[in-house]
Amino acid sequence: MAGMLEEIAQQAHVTSAHLVDTSRPTRLTGVKLGDIAEVQFAEPLEAALTWRIRMGELLDALAEGDTGLLITVDEVREDLDEMVQLVSAFQHFVRERRKVALFMAGLPAHVSALLQDKSVSFLRRANFYDIGIVSDFEVENALRQTFEEGASSALGGKQPS
Incomplete structure (x- = not known):
């Protein structure tokens, strides 16, 4: 860990990238024209x-x-x-x-x-x-509900077939 x-x-930066620009711009620190350019x-x-x-x-x-x-x-x-x-x-x-x-x-x-x-x-x-011990049934039920609600949301409120 x-x-x-x-x-x-x-x-946090990856998952929020669609909300905020978290990039840091590079800064120009010098320009040299002698011996061509730098x-x-x-x-x-x-x-x-x-x-x-x-x-x-x-x-x-x-x-x-x-x-x-x-x-x-x-x-x-x-x-x-x-x-x-x-x-x-x-x-x-x-x-x-x-x-x-x-x-x-x-x-x-x-x-x-x-x-x-x-x-x-x-x-x-x-x-x-x-939360004590969570039964396998409760875990399965919670996951099923989450997937169904996510699918319904993605389909604009329609239930998946």
């Missing part, structure tokens, strides 16, 4: 920006279109520094009143261990739902 934050950032460009300083700043910029761009972002994490792991960084950045996003939600799932022991970290006291005040 190393690289989790970068994966979240890349996925043009120099500077690449975007994407790597110099922190994950929180890059995601904040994306959230700002999405907010212009009245859209937010849902971040999902499966398999919470307390031993990942990136998990703590994610929760810390999310806390700032909430304080800044950005349209963002965080959905995390994990084994109870891992969730409890993450909650013990001093850096994530904000997370201890979040809403928790213990």
Whole structure:
């Protein structure tokens, strides 16, 4: 799960590309005419920006279109520094009143261990739902309904045959 934050950032940019332009333009930094010609460009300083700043910029761009972002994490792991960084950045996003939600799932022991970290006291005040064991029937039914509704939506409200 190393690289989790970068994966979240890349996925968020890819899935929001139809809503916002997230590209960073290159900058012209020099032109030299002696000995024919030379043009120099500077690449975007994407790597110099922190994950929180890059995601904040994306959230700002999405907010212009009245859209937010849902971040999902499966398999919470307390031993990942990136998990703590994610929760810390999310806390700032909430304080800044950005349209963002965080959905995390994990084994109870891992969730409890993450909650013990001093850096994530904000997370201890979040809403928790213990869904218990979900039966195979419930999973199958939920998937069927989702597919049927998606197909119906794609067909303009008509039921698939």
